[in-house]
Amino acid sequence: MKLEGDSENPFSEGYICPKGRNAYKVVNHPDRIKHPLKKKEDGEWKKISWEIAFDEIAEKLTKIKREQGSESIATLCGAGGPRQTAYILPLLARALGTPNHIASASHVCAVPSILGDKFTVGQGLRKEANPDFINSKCIVIWGGNPTFSHPPLSKKVIQAKKENNAKLIIIDPKKTPLAQQADFWLKIRPGTDDALALGWLNILINKGLYDKKFVYNYCQGFEELKNRVKKYTPRKVEEITDIPAKKVQDSVEVYASNNPAALYQRNAIEHHTNSVQTTRAIACLIALTGNIDIKGGNLFTSSPQGFISRTQIRGFKKEKFKSGIEEKKIGNNLFPLMSFVYGPKAFKTMLNDEPYPLNAVYVAGGNPVVNCQDSKLTTRALKNLDLLVVTDYFKTPTVELADYALPAATWLERNECCEANYGNFITARQKAVEPRGEALPDLEILIRLVKKLPWADREFISWESMKEFNDWRLKDMGLNFKDLKNEKFIVKEKKYKKYQKNGFKTPTEKVELYSSTLEEYGYDPLPNYKEPPESPISTPELLDEYPLILVTGNNNMFYYHSQFQQVDELRKNRPYPVAELHPSTAKKRNILNGDWIKIETPRKKNESVLFKTELTEKVKKGTLITDHGRWFPRDPPPERGAFRSNINVITTIKPPRDKIIGSLPLKGSLCKIKKIDKKNKK
Structure with missing residues (x-):
């Protein structure tokens, strides 16, 4: 089998990353879960039939519902990757009558930015498909490294520099590949992005560099924002962010004076304790410069007319959910603007039964033991359940805790409608090979499970098959899945300044620099700055013992969070968990390139993790940048090395x-490191 990129794809233009090139090795890997498995009393796995698996899981769910109520059942997904889980698991939760769908990563992945955009302009503004790089004259990459995470975008940035002479501004504590080509690399102190954004806003306003006509016609709250940002002078911003005042001023002047400009912000901004307000401040920058929904700016994108998107599926028939159930959602009063259950709160509930017991969880598209903060607490929580069902490709550390492990079909083994992330086109993901063993697509598993539950509400999962589901998503376009395969790509024509006709999707139908929604819920309606809770400024008393700033979640091209570490061809490119630091930082501690170090944090004093050093001048001095999601598939079960070099052990x-x-605070907190003897690294 060989995989090649498709040059006709509107997003990738034929590029295929190492993970994609090696995807068939996931399909044929000898360690694939190919049959339903049941955990025996001795901890070993027993192969069972699908019929037995569904019967026994249904029986256990029925017993838990009868004794504890439907709300004691939950579904859980993580980032998911190319699986359907993020948008179909909420439907399973509703079918089971529970308000508890746990999105275990969403509080630090995408959703803070989604909310920031929603409260400011009403819809998505700065993810993958929003910045129109090709037509831009200035590009800002804020807290992202598309060369590794979304390489086709990096290619477009380079193309814009060559063809448009576009200016490039990179905001990152690490000199990424694009930063090496940038006009400005703003080497920011991790966790202070909100201060820089407020400083940029201050300069835009005080120097009159903002789009006055756009602000007058389409923005509300300008005077309030002007008053909020006035204290964030270039000098003040330098004191907070470590970026020289002149660079702060010069860079924003370049952004404001080279229109159209596109700003691309990624998940690093969301790994702080002021994430939503930081993303709001950045959205305000795009608005004040008039770069909203214009050619070369930040576009509003949507799927072709009539197509039923993942977002629509996620909210499918939610209004028909039984009255009063949604109010029982775990953590409903803690974060009322969340549509999902906050992962950390759910894990605490599994342990302490507050506000009520949570006894059964169905996991798909997630590996919370490795990817969730405080891995050992997460593990204790999952062990405390009466029933844990996990669907996956491999026996991950999370699967090893399960009562039942169900084999999921990979993206090469199923037919489905595929929409570009935040994009304006759809295509048919066509099955390349038959599922290995007895693997099934995630939705097929859910359909067959709810059929075994007489009390489940089939209205939320009413389809009889994946084929029917695929056709349903296209029916309002007058198409079926076979038609989509023949069409190959259906692209929605780009139209600009759509707000001129319909306004913005906010309560006031304007850009809300001052958010009426946040004010209604008792939050600060204006973007603000919060110093990281653990930093050289907020906790100077910790610096003697914990002198380094920790940045977790370093990107690489070979793994997706904790996935693909079983694949030899990928693992040989990143065989060890890597911690990057500046040579001068290492020299003070007698650390050489390739040494193993132990990392500790003040909030988890009795825990530590092991990483191999990579010394590079591309990293800001005094900063330690680590991989995340590391585990060791070849290690023995049940832990499979999940606690040895997994940075979430010390978060x-x-x-x-x-x-x-x-x-x-996954980025910007404090840590200490110690060189260890290679012989004792385990």
Whole structure:
């Protein structure tokens, strides 16, 4: 089998990353879960039939519902990757009558930005398909490394520089590949992006560099915002961010004076305790410069007319959910603007039964033991359940805790409608090979499970097959899945300044620099700055023992969070968990390139993790940048090395956290390191 990129794809233009090129090795890997498995009393796995698996899971769910109520059941997904889980698991939750769908990563992945955009302009503004790089004269990459995470976008940035002479501004504590080509690399102190954004806003306003006509016609709250940002002078911003005042001023002047300009912001901004307000401040920058929905700016995108998108499926018939059930959602009063259950709160509930017991969880598209903060607490929580069902390709550390492991079909083994992330086109993902063993697509598993539950509400999962589901998504376009395969790509024509006709999708139908929604819920209606709770400024007393700033979640091209570490061809490119630091930082500690180090944090004093050093001058001095999601598939079960070099062992779910969505300080907190003897690294 060989995989090649499709040059006709509107997004990738034929590029295929190492993970994609090696995807068939996931399909044929000898360690694939190919049959339903049941955990025996001795901890070993027993192969069972699908019929037995569905019967036994249904029996256990029925017993839990009868004794504890439907709300004691939950579904859980993580980032998911190319699986359907993020948008179909909420439907399973509703079918089971529970308000508890746990999105275990959403408080630090995408949703803070989604909310920031929603409260400011009403819809998505700065994810993958929003910045129109090709037509831009200035590009800002804020907290992202598309060369590794979305390479086709990096290609477009380079193309814009060559063809448009576009200016390039990179905001990152690490000199990424694009930063090496940038006009400005703003080497920011991790966790202070909100201060820089407010400083940029201050300069735009005080120097009159903003789009006055756009602000007058389409924005509300300008005077309030002007008053909020006035204290964030270039000098003040330098004191907070470590970026020289002149660079702060010169860079924003370049952004404001080279229109159209596109701003691309990624998940690094969301790994702080002020994530939503930071993303709001950045959205305000796009608005004040008039770069909203214009050619070369940040576009509003949507799927072709009539197509039923993932977002629509996620909210499918939610209004028909039984009255009063949604109010029982775990953490409903903690974060009322969340549509899902906050992961850290759910894990605490599994342990302490507050506000009520949570006894059964169905997991798909997630590996929370490795990817969730405080991995050992997460593990204890999952062990405390009466029933844990996990669907996956491999026996991950999370699967090893399950009562039942169900084999999921990979993206090469199923037919489905595929929409570009935040994009304007759809295509048919066509099955290339038959599912290995007895693997099934995630939706097929859910359909067959709810059929075994007489009390489940089939209205939320009413389809009889994946084929029927695929055709249903296209019916309002007058198409079926066979038609989509023949069409190959259906692209929605780009139209600009759509707000001129319909306004913005906010309560006031304007850009809300001052958010009426946040004010209604008792939050600060204006973007603000919060110093990280653990930093050289907020906790100087910790610096003697914990002198380094920790940045977790370093990107690479070979893994997607904790996925693909079984694949030899990928693992040989990143065989060890890597911690990057500046040579001068290492020299002070007698650390050489390739040495193993132990990392500790003040909030998890009794825990540590092991990483191999990579010394590079591309990293800001005094900063330690680590991989995340590391485990060792070849290690013995059940842990499979999940606690040896997994950075989430030394992160915590304890407050402080973002007030609106609960984001945690995965970037910008403090740590210490110690060189260890290679012989004793385990």
